[in-house]
Structure formats: structure tokens, C-alpha cells
Amino acid sequence: MSVNPLEVVRKCISTEITKELNLDHNVIEELFTVPREEYGDLTIVLSKMFKDNIQSNKLVEVVKRCSYIEKAKAVGMYINMWFNKPRFTELVFRSIVANETSYGIYKEEKPKRIVVEYVSANPIHPLHIGAARNAAIGNFIANINKAVGNNVQTRFYINDVGRQTAILTLGVKQLKDIEPPKDVKPDHWIGLIYAITSTIIEIISIKRSLELEKNEEKRKEMQRELDGLLIDASRLREQAPDIFDTILEKLKNMDIEKEISKDL
Structure with a gap:
């Protein structure tokens, strides 16, 4: 099971739209955004091809076919959606149980090559807590990027080495x-x-x-x-x-x- 419940919902919605309108699945994935709380749980930003009211209203009915969506509303260039809370909550808990310690770690679709340079303590000056802070922050950033699938190199630049x-x-x-x-x-x-x-x-x-x-x-x-x-x-x-x-x-x-x- 996916470690990202939101990704499951997006795919559910985009599958329904693809079936109805014969659109490219990847194009639809680019239209999603998370709105402010008063506008729902998930929003589709409509492209120019969908801007007329007839198409917008049709899409509202299409996205509601996804079992994770309880309500949808077309507002201008947006389709705002509210989750079916019991269904989505169940999805979240199933994802946590299935993925255990890896839950919440979302792999990059296109891994990046990242270099993390950090620490930099210097014997010319008094040692201070900043050197320890930079070591912790640098190590954290490197580990997070490795966890999401990026290709990470750490360059442990401590000026008092060498x-x-x-x-x-x-x-x-x-x-x-x-x-x-x-x-x-x-x-x-x-x-x-x-x-x-x-x-x-x-x-x-x-x-x-x-x-x-x-x-x-x-x-x-x-x-x-x-x-x-x-x-x-x-x-x-x-x-x-x-x-x-x-x-x-x-x-x-x-x-x-x-x-x-x-x-x-």
C-alpha cells in the first residue's frame, strides 16, 4: 500500500476523469492542489479547456464517483472537494499499519543528486555550540533526502581536519x-x-x-x-x-x- 494516502485519493479521482473525458492521466495529476481549509480538502485547478460552466459541472459529478470524495463544488476555475472522512481515515490507518516506520516518507518520482556540506568547526576560533548544531542539521538534511530516494553525497567539511x-x-x-x-x-x-x-x-x-x-x-x-x-x-x-x-x-x-x- 502507498505510504501517501493523498496520492491514493488523487489517483482515484484522476482515474475517473480519465475514463470520462479520455484525458492523459499525468496531465490531470498536475492540476491538484491543497486549498485553504474553508475550500475543502483537495482542489483541481481547471485548465482553459475546462473553464465553461457545463464542463465544470460535469467534472463535479465525475470526481464524486471516487469513493473518497463526499462533496464537490465548482467555483470559478476550481473544483473544491471534501473527503469522505470515515473512508479517508480508514485509508490513513491502513497505510500506517502497512508501512510502519516508513509511513510519511514519500519517495521522489524523479530522484535528485544532492550534495550536503556541513559542520565547519575551525580551530582558529573558539569552539561553540554552533559547530554541534551544524553537524546535527546537516546530518538530518542528508538523512531526510536519502529516505525520500535522492542520491545524496555528504561532504563533511570540518576546517580543523587536514x-x-x-x-x-x-x-x-x-x-x-x-x-x-x-x-x-x-x-x-x-x-x-x-x-x-x-x-x-x-x-x-x-x-x-x-x-x-x-x-x-x-x-x-x-x-x-x-x-x-x-x-x-x-x-x-x-x-x-x-x-x-x-x-x-x-x-x-x-x-x-x-x-x-x-x-x-
Whole structure:
């Protein structure tokens, strides 16, 4: 049995119209809409071929042949219909019993290809409830679309996975003997380590590139970038001099990219 009782009623009505007027079943299916409560339970929006009163009145009698329809009325370009409540209620309960946990999940007639990107937590900033919220919402949207038959890909974009996490891990490894201060939130502590490590890595990388670069314009551009990073580094060192100096001392002679690749 169909998980959609309303679909059963629509097919019942469209079958009667098809038999009477020899119209295409798919065309009739496109004419249905759910109206405001005072206009009934289901409405047919008449196309131009049905707009004269004689045709409208004829259709009223035709749709009433469906056992799920108790009353029908032609109003302008619409045929408003009211369900036979006992019959429709029986249909709903039979559908619930037959389909159990799948009741209410209506399969797409033309499945879509859908990509859901979600989560996006970032170690540069403090962690917050929004990251958990986005994980739940994204997972829900993906599961709903899968349930209705769409082809769903989930892209779990968490910005602290991949290179950023590898950089954070590298920084934490250099601080084996340093405990986080008790008055600092854990996520703020993690963010500070990441910011220090990332900035130091960028500074070291640009300095090494400067030694090899021959193009004067590129050297000037790199120097401007380096100057900005050195200002950032100075501010970070003011916040945590011990952490900054420890990480800098251990990274300056390290093959940084090789170490990062170990955690990717």
C-alpha cells in the first residue's frame, strides 16, 4: 500500500476523469492542489479547456464517483472537494499499519543528486555550540533526502581536519612539558597554540623562500607579507611568551612539511 494516502485519493479521482473525458492521466495529476481549509480538502485547478460552466459541472459529478470524495463544488476555475472522512481515515490507518516506520516518507518520482556540506568547526576560533548544531542539521538534511530516494553525497567539511589539525598537532607536540593555564578555556588554549604554530610556520616558510627568490618584485611582495606576519607574531608572543619561544625554537630547524605530512 502507498505510504501517501493523498496520492491514493488523487489517483482515484484522476482515474475517473480519465475514463470520462479520455484525458492523459499525468496531465490531470498536475492540476491538484491543497486549498485553504474553508475550500475543502483537495482542489483541481481547471485548465482553459475546462473553464465553461457545463464542463465544470460535469467534472463535479465525475470526481464524486471516487469513493473518497463526499462533496464537490465548482467555483470559478476550481473544483473544491471534501473527503469522505470515515473512508479517508480508514485509508490513513491502513497505510500506517502497512508501512510502519516508513509511513510519511514519500519517495521522489524523479530522484535528485544532492550534495550536503556541513559542520565547519575551525580551530582558529573558539569552539561553540554552533559547530554541534551544524553537524546535527546537516546530518538530518542528508538523512531526510536519502529516505525520500535522492542520491545524496555528504561532504563533511570540518576546517580543523587536514592540514589545520596537522599544524595544531605539531604545535601541541612541542609543548610536552607545558600545561595549559587553569584560568584559560581549553578551546581558547587550543586556538592560541594553532595561531602561534601557524604564524611561525608561515614566517619560516617565507624567510626560506626569500633566500631563493631572485625576482625583485616578488621579493618585495614576500617581504610585505613577512612584515605583517612578524607583527602578528609579536602580538601572539605577548600573550604567551613561553609557548611562543618553545615552539619557535623547536620548529626553526625542522623539516616542517615532512612533520605535517605525518599527521595528514
